[in-house]
Amino acid sequence: MTDLPGVVITGASGRMGQMLIKSISASDKLRLVGALERPGHDWIGRDVGEAMGGAALGVAVTDDALEAFSKAQAVIDFTSPDASVAFADLAAQARAVHVIGTTGFEDHHIERLGFAALHARIVRAGNMSLGVNLLVQLTKKVAAALDEDFDIEVIEAHHNQKVDAPSGTALMLGEAAAEGRGVDLQEVSDNARHGITGKRERGHIGFSNIRGGDIIGEHDVLFAGPGERITLRHAASDRSIYARGAIRAVLWGLDQKPGAYDMLDVLGLN
Ligand SMILES: NC(=O)C1=CN([C@@H]2O[C@H](COP(=O)(O)OP(=O)(O)OC[C@H]3O[C@@H](n4cnc5c(N)ncnc54)[C@H](O)[C@@H]3O)[C@@H](O)[C@H]2O)C=CC1
Numbered sequence: 001m002t003d004l005p006g007v008v009i010t011g012a013s014g015r016m017g018q019m020l021i022k023s024i025s026a027s028d029k030l031r032l033v034g035a036l037e038r039p040g041h042d043w044i045g046r047d048v049g050e051a052m053g054g055a056a057l058g059v060a061v062t063d064d065a066l067e068a069f070s071k072a073q074a075v076i077d078f079t080s081p082d083a084s085v086a087f088a089d090l091a092a093q094a095r096a097v098h099v100i101g102t103t104g105f106e107d108h109h110i111e112r113l114g115f116a117a118l119h120a121r122i123v124r125a126g127n128m129s130l131g132v133n134l135l136v137q138l139t140k141k142v143a144a145a146l147d148e149d150f151d152i153e154v155i156e157a158h159h160n161q162k163v164d165a166p167s168g169t170a171l172m173l174g175e176a177a178a179e180g181r182g183v184d185l186q187e188v189s190d191n192a193r194h195g196i197t198g199k200r201e202r203g204h205i206g207f208s209n210i211r212g213g214d215i216i217g218e219h220d221v222l223f224a225g226p227g228e229r230i231t232l233r234h235a236a237s238d239r240s241i242y243a244r245g246a247i248r249a250v251l252w253g254l255d256q257k258p259g260a261y262d263m264l265d266v267l268g269l270n
């Protein structure tokens with residue numbers, strides 16, 4: 001068992017952090033060697049299994065990222081954009097594969113991740129599930145097959161604790177639709193509509209965001225045309241789908257050269 005690749009989970013107390021710790025503890029392919037939280041968090045110093053309300057896992061939660069990463073072959077990171085950018089530099093120093101599930105990045109974060117990927121293996125996706133990554137490819141195909149008579153709208157729904165919008169998945173789907181149609185998403189995206197907006201612009205791609213309760217994540221891509229509509233849909237009912245994808249990304253990433261990769265690379269869907 002001790003020969004298994006060691007993984008650090010960042011954001012250990014978070015919704016995804018806890019799901020990842022459970023999944024890795026149950027895995028026969030990876031072993032948990034570190035659990036990271038932000039400085040000042042009340043889990044620091046505690047055994048992560050006990051902090052989660054279960055049996056001890058023999059891993060104390062730390063806020064020392066470099067020390068934790070240096071004992072690991074990989075880091076799985078579902079935190080915040082600023083934290084993930086900082087972790088990318090440290091994971092590169094530690095020569096660990098960095099799997100990033102965090103969403104809400106702005107251009108300056110993406111640029112920093114690009115620099116880190118010159119020296120490090122980074123796998124990043126706004127959604128790590130098999131189903132959503134298949135939906136991305138389907139969206140590209142349908143968008144390529146239809147002309148601008150079909151209005152494209154991406155509709156997403158998430159729990160009331162989510163801090164970013166549109167979701168990372170909605171942006172992946174919007175990018176796929178734009179690519180299929182041969183346009184630049186930045187030039188055609190309609191984000192929030194309010195008041196007298198005027199008619200819908202032909203060729204634009206709209207985004208709508210629902211936030212409520214404990215919705216794990218639901219995404220529709222609507223193609224609304226004259227006399228007919230097509231909806232492509234993914235609904236998550238368990239966060240383990242994201243953890244499964246992240247574990248798959250680590251195992252795939254261990255054999256890769258430095259570079260920036262996504263889940264389409266991991267799943268062979270490119
Ligand atoms: N790519 C995918 O498949 C998925 C992506 N996500 C994304 O993952 C991110 C986290 O989501 P949740 O787990 O729901 O959020 P959460 O708020 O439950 O957890 C985030 C955790 O990160 C910790 N954190 C923040 N800064 C840190 C730092 N500097 N050092 C260490 N820990 C730090 C927080 O204390 C918190 O425990 C979000 O961006 C979300 O959109 C969520 C689910 C699936």
Ligand SMILES: O=C(O)C1=N[C@H](C(=O)O)C[C@H](O)C1
Pocket residue numbers: 103126127158162166167168169170216217218
């Ligand atoms: O914050 C979440 O919960 C999720 N975030 C990701 C996103 O922004 O798309 C993935 C999933 O939808 C859950």
